Amino acid sequence: MLEVKDLTYLYEDGTKALENINIELGKGKKIGIIGANGSGKSTLFLNMVGVLKPKRGKIVYNGEDIKYSKKYLREYRKKVNIVFQDPDKQIFYSNVYDDIAFALRNIGYSEEEIKNRVDKVLKRVGAYDFKDKPVHFLSYGQKKRVAIAGILVMDGDIILFDEPTSGLDPLMTREIVSIIDDISKNKTIVISSHDMNLIYEICDYVYVLENGNVIDEGLVTEVFTKEKVLKKAGLEEPWLVKIHKRLGIPLFKYEEDFFNYWRDRFGSGIDWS
Ligand SMILES: Nc1ncnc2c1ncn2[C@@H]1O[C@H](COP(=O)(O)OP(=O)(O)OP(=O)(O)O)[C@@H](O)[C@H]1O
Numbered sequence: 001m002l003e004v005k006d007l008t009y010l011y012e013d014g015t016k017a018l019e020n021i022n023i024e025l026g027k028g029k030k031i032g033i034i035g036a037n038g039s040g041k042s043t044l045f046l047n048m049v050g051v052l053k054p055k056r057g058k059i060v061y062n063g064e065d066i067k068y069s070k071k072y073l074r075e076y077r078k079k080v081n082i083v084f085q086d087p088d089k090q091i092f093y094s095n096v097y098d099d100i101a102f103a104l105r106n107i108g109y110s111e112e113e114i115k116n117r118v119d120k121v122l123k124r125v126g127a128y129d130f131k132d133k134p135v136h137f138l139s140y141g142q143k144k145r146v147a148i149a150g151i152l153v154m155d156g157d158i159i160l161f162d163e164p165t166s167g168l169d170p171l172m173t174r175e176i177v178s179i180i181d182d183i184s185k186n187k188t189i190v191i192s193s194h195d196m197n198l199i200y201e202i203c204d205y206v207y208v209l210e211n212g213n214v215i216d217e218g219l220v221t222e223v224f225t226k227e228k229v230l231k232k233a234g235l236e237e238p239w240l241v242k243i244h245k246r247l248g249i250p251l252f253k254y255e256e257d258f259f260n261y262w263r264d265r266f267g268s269g270i271d272w273s
Contacts, residue, residue, distance in 0.1 A: 001026040001188075002048065002080060002158055007057035009043055017043040018212045021057070025158065028205030030184050032220065033192040035209030036234030041192035042085075044209070045160045048190075049082045078107075079156040085163040087143035090150060096122075096138070097131045100150050121149040125179050141172035148179060159183065160190045165198055177202060200224055200238035204253075208233050221253050 004023040010016050018040045025031055035041050046052040048059060050066055050073045059066045066076055084090050093099035097118060104114045122128040127145040130138065138146065144164075151159055164180060165173040180202060183189060193199050199206060199220070206223050208216040210233040216223055223229065224241045237245075244251045252258040 001062065003060040004044070004048065005058050005060055007044075007047060007054045007059070009040075009047055009052060010055045011043075016212055018047070018054075021212075021214055023207055023214070023217075025188055025190065027217075028203065029188060030203045030205070031188070031190045032199040032203035032206035033190060033209060034194065034196065034199055034206055034233065034235060035192075036194055038211075039209040039233070040212045041209060042162055043212075045082055045162050045190075045192060048160060049080055050076055077156075078154050080158045080160075081151045081154060081156050082160040082162060083148050083151050083164065085166055087140070087147035090147040091135050091143060094134050094136065096127065096133055096135060096146050099135065099146060100153050103150070103154055117153055117155075118149075121152045124152065124182070125149045126175065141168055141176075144168065144172075144176060145179070148176075148183075152183065156187070158188045158190065160192070162192050164191060164193070165195060166193075173198075194235060196224070196230075196236050196238045197240070200240060208235075210234070219253075221251050225251055 002025045004021050007018060007021040008016070009018040021040075021044065023031075023033075023044075033041050033044060043052065047054055050059065050068060053068055061076065061080065066072065091099050093102060100118045100121065101114045104117060109117070119128065119131075122131050125145040125148050127142065127149055130142060135143065135146065161180060165176055168176060177198065180189060180191070184202075191199065191202060203220055206217065206220050207214050208223060208229055215232060216226065216229045224238055225245075227237065230237055241251060250261065252261065
């Protein structure tokens with residue numbers, strides 16, 4: 001599992017982007033990192049994958065401090081990886097299939113094994129139908145799928161999603177959310193976003209970043225009811241939380257719990273099917 005311990009990061013111009021951050025991914029299966037623009041989310045992710053090296057503190061993976069040699073990082077990124085906000089940062093080849101096959105070819109898998117793996121991830125993210133298309137013909141949402149497939153094919157343990165739905169229309173947002181949800185069944189995922197509805201829906205545990213500091217953490221059902229914390233972080237309450245508050249009913253994370261609550265109160269008078 002991955003831990004961020006007492007991490008402080010300074011950019012070359014002296015900007016202190018993160019200060020004394022402590023994060024433990026073991027606290028949830030789907031972790032949200034929430035914060036306004038400039039709060040430090042991307043900087044944190046780049047530290048977590050070893051692209052940036054902290055000024056103080058460390059990243060601990062499976063009990064061992066990560067190292068910054070090329071050799072170590074090559075192995076590390078087979079386990080811990082990031083899907084960038086902008087898919088163009090992630091796609092290097094002009095053809096979808098080759099782009100996803102790239103990392104596997106580097107590792108030295110046979111072409112047959114590569115084809116099996118690539119086809120499997122392309123199907124999983126709904127990109128199989130355009131696998132032979134040149135990347136520059138793809139829509140933004142299609143590129144996003146390809147970028148996710150390129151990470152998924154590594155079959156690591158942890159995937160960080162930096163603002164996974166920014167720039168997507170509502171339909172594509174739903175599709176990417178369902179892909180992420182599916183991935184989370186057998187991997188730990190971390191999502192950074194300032195879309196609170198998205199985080200509330202997907203994540204079980206959240207860290208709130210404000211100006212480079214973690215100002216709160218906890219289960220989404222706890223943190224999202226703290227109006228003051230969200231306000232301080234420059235974030236909005238999810239719409240579902242607002243409704244619960246106005247109606248004066250407890251906050252439920254899952255639909256089933258919500259219906260059970262009403263069923264207990266009104267019983268058979270309402271059709272709950
Ligand atoms: N290369 C850089 N050099 C100097 N300062 C930087 C650099 N990149 C980011 N920063 C600063 O570090 C702080 C954190 O930025 P970061 O991009 O990590 O925030 P963020 O939460 O990901 O923002 P956004 O939601 O807008 O993507 C900001 O003050 C930003 O201006």
